[in-house]
Amino acid sequence: NVEIPVLKSKNKVKSIQVFRKPVDKAIQGDRCGICLANFDSKQFERGFVCSPGYVKTAYAVIIELNKIKHFKSKIESRSKFHISIGHETVLAKVELFSAQKEFSFESEFLHIPEVDQEYLDQSPKDTKVYALIDFGCESTSEHGVLCVEKSLLIGSKLDTDIHLNQCRIAFYGRVLHSFGSKDFRENELLALKVYKEKSKEGVVERKHDEFTVIGKALFKKETNIDIFVGLRVQLSTGDEGVIESGFGQSGKFKVRIANGLSQKLRDCLDKKGAVQPQYGPVKIILNFKRFVYDDKKKMTQ
Template sequence: MFKKPVQMGEPGDRIAALFTNLDAKEIERGIVCQPGIVSLLENIVIDFKKISYYKGQLKSQNKFHITSGHLTVMGQLKLIIRPKNLQLEINSEGEYLEDYEDFGKLQEKYNLYGVLQLEKPLIASMNSLVIGSKLDTDLEANICRIAFYGNILHSFTGQQIFQQNYLRIFRKKSKNGKVEKVIDNYTLLIKDLFKKETNIANYIGKLIVIKQGNIQGKIESAFGKSGKVKVFVESGTNQDMINSDVVMIYKKYLFHK
């Protein structure tokens, strides 16, 4: 078949190459490319698209068989969303999504991405197609095993995900407390929002909402060592606020302390 010597090959050509001192038993499949085209990718971010015929669970923390090119490895999925008007960069914030089912009511305003933490590196290039499957599903079940697909947008090492300037995945959390006292015309004393061992310094400047009247305030400082805090209310305080419920909504990052 391959009897004509050639000096070069182009995409789409079928050629044979002879490598000396190479044990063919050590190679199952391989890629021939220019240096730097492909890399060993430990973790990847893809633009996430669900296969409509897949009826299994599609949740963050689930493990799937991840295929790109000739390789298939195991990987853990984390779903994240980001507003459509904001491009996803490697130093961007992405909000954690627990279940794909929750994306239905969000898809008009948000794009969906998948973060895949791989158990073994993939050999692939940026923008390569990635397929996520449940290949351990019973073959006799007669159900779709391919769950999702997408193209590789970013990659990062296992250590980079813990760095503050890399992809920051957060969950929205809330803490609840009560107004204990009106200190002055612009300051409230809030109790039950934090435990006494909490480092209040981490929350200085965070917004809280007084549910009665939906009034915003800002945490100003700790009050003693009991977990109570002073809150500045720009619009002013009044005695009717005493015993009102307050809530603080904040971001908790998955990998960063």
Template sequence: MPDMGPWGLGLDQTAAGSAVGRSKPASEPPHTGRAGMPATACNINIGLLGHVDAGKTALAYALTFGTYCGQPSLAPVTSTAAFDKHPESKARGITLDLGFSAFQVPKELVSPEFEAAGISKVQITLVDCPGHASLVKTVLGGAQIIDAMILVIDAAKGFQTQTSECLIIAEITRKTIIVALNKVDLFPEAEREARISKMSQRITKTLEAAGFPNVPIIPVCTKPLEPTAKLTQDADPTGTSDGVQTTASSAGGDGWYECNARWMNIEALLRGVMDSVCVPRRSTQKPFLCMVDHCFAIKGQGTVLTGTVLEGSTKVGDVIEIVSLSENRKIKSMQSFKKPVTTVAQGDRVGICVTKLEPSLVERGMLAAPGSVIFAHAALATAKRIRYFKPEIASKTKIHVTIGHETALATITFLKALTPIEDDFDFQQEYQYEPLLPDHREAPGQTTNRYSVLLEFDKPIACPKNSLFITSKLDDDNHAGACRIAFHGRVQHAMADPNYKEQLAKMLRVYKLKEKVGTIDRVVDERMLIGAKMFKKETNLELFVGMKVVLGSSHEGTIESGFGQSGKFRVRFATALPESLVRPAKATKNPAGRREAASGQEDDQRTLRLTFKKAVYQDRIYQ
């Protein structure tokens, strides 16, 4: 049996509009250019995810500066949040927020697929995600802005709790995965090859069980192999060494090799990335949508909101909406990794400068074309359970819901459709109330999910149509080793009206299936009987007149009216009742002379069952 990590692995919508992995070519040509990059250039967003202290930030260092090596044309760029520059991150020694850095892929590493698409330059933007259990909300947000994922695994420890959570996030978002098996330098040199092989086999089995076959596993070392090497100020285009240890080749020659020799297999890892990802499909046809992760003021300029464009495009001078504030602002200027740009489109990393905005009001959130994103009080969405989440997921309970970078508590109600769910929520269909969300698995290439969920948020949340949401139990023990990600889906219908329940009463047809059981009080004739013990004496029997009841296993009759004041009722049958009920057999005696009671089978023949539907959002019952 494969090694499945802390709780066993294996499940199932990409960042909006992007497509990575070996899929069919897009129907429209890929968008690859923006004002700051030529039309023959392409930006790919790669996330680094894994357990805390697996070496993600050190790997971001190595990848970012390993491509530079004194070549000005390949000079990398880092954001203010890159490489744990924040004082608190330095003090605690862990990544606390998303970090961003970008570099150009050396031409010799650009795969033929990109060249065939007319792309001569590829820029990679690294998204360094925190690994600490308490920061899973940040990871969930970061996972939704990337095109592919480098899963960083400590070679000595293998799959750990947060590694497994990151793999589940990759399954949910359907990201391409490349594994960086880090810290292999900790293995004694004589045992290194054997131990790398053994760990790679274990990881491969786990990945295959999770639906990720043929994932490249690259052993790497992000600690400099030559401790005496130092990064000179001239070799660091950012002007901040921050412990990055690399030098340019002073003797000319192959700058990549000279620099990359300071780390182990960084070139091989980058080759693995380029061989695994496809040319991203980018579209400018949808309304502009940007996920914001940082916001700060620049004296004399205005307020800068940095983020990743998920859909559409925008340009300097356009009016955009700050969704969380429901306020519009005109774009004053834009930059992409410190280069001024006039337009940005899906997949681009951008800083947007606006005026008259207090930065403390916007920590994270969304920018959008005005009026295109609903600030929702409730939403209807598809629902798919994570099978590694062990506790029951019950209707009418609360759970954390993450959409983009925002997380809010929501009360959940599960619904089951009669037919498979399509892209839009079908208000013409009838739905059955489900007390629990079951583990529903789909065969590859099939869409047979029939489960939906009503999300009722404790506070309004930005909710773009068709946006991915992920639910989690963040109040569970961070260190318990159990899966905290419960279920996921896509928003189909968002409701901005605080009085959304009135809308639900008019539009949503949900019922609870109810059953009442009674028995025969007496038989009137061969087609009518009096029933009892099904209703209380105060029940309004008029509500049930005309409903079908079943006698025994299959004999169907209709409630005709009430009978007396004690809850009894008349039932008429279209066909004659069994003769055994109309003319009961005489009771027999056992050998001891005691009279036998009616058998269990005879009792069942005298049982009346009424199955009906009770509307959840309307005051009515029906069949």
């Protein structure tokens, strides 16, 4: 049997001919005619004929992105490109991420907003740029695209004015993974660990006890501080602490410093424990990672 994926049909092979001579089999490189049982040739003009299950429908794919040097514009996350794969050219959305390692769902990747030649030149030589190509826009969202493992994919800006003297082909890459479900964002994609680096800054309001200070201006009044409890913070005095809990209802919070307040921090406080104006604000800096595809929006460090 053979499968015609675009028609979602499987048909029995009745006979094979090569240059009008009957043969028992055909191999890679042969030009052959195949007679199929119960098949109307008018339904099919161009596409894949393959072993059942070999060509799969993909609603998104991941590639290692190779930028074309002659493409002068930036490749931006969440922008749309014309994607040529197999016998199709469709419009798709691109999301970029990178790492200094081979692709694996076990690894973590840094989300990147854009890629241009300057970014590639300044990155370490072993940096690899990956792209999630989402076919879920316009007509392709319903039926996806057909591809096989390691299919070559080409991204272009075909809507660029043809009279401009510039390259319209932006990138290419081989398919490393394909998502075969329309609902891949609600299930399969959750396993992809792409994160954004985040940083928030607040200030010390006053001393609470010998191991704790009260901070403010790091969170809004309506912020659920519980999701930040346990995260490490750095003070501008060099002290390191952990967010212990919220304090009151105005967005203030407690920072626990395990080794106790340093002498430098104590020198910034008056007898009542408040920060003295002449020393300026004592900053509290919170750095963390938030995973892009995590539906629970958890934060880690």
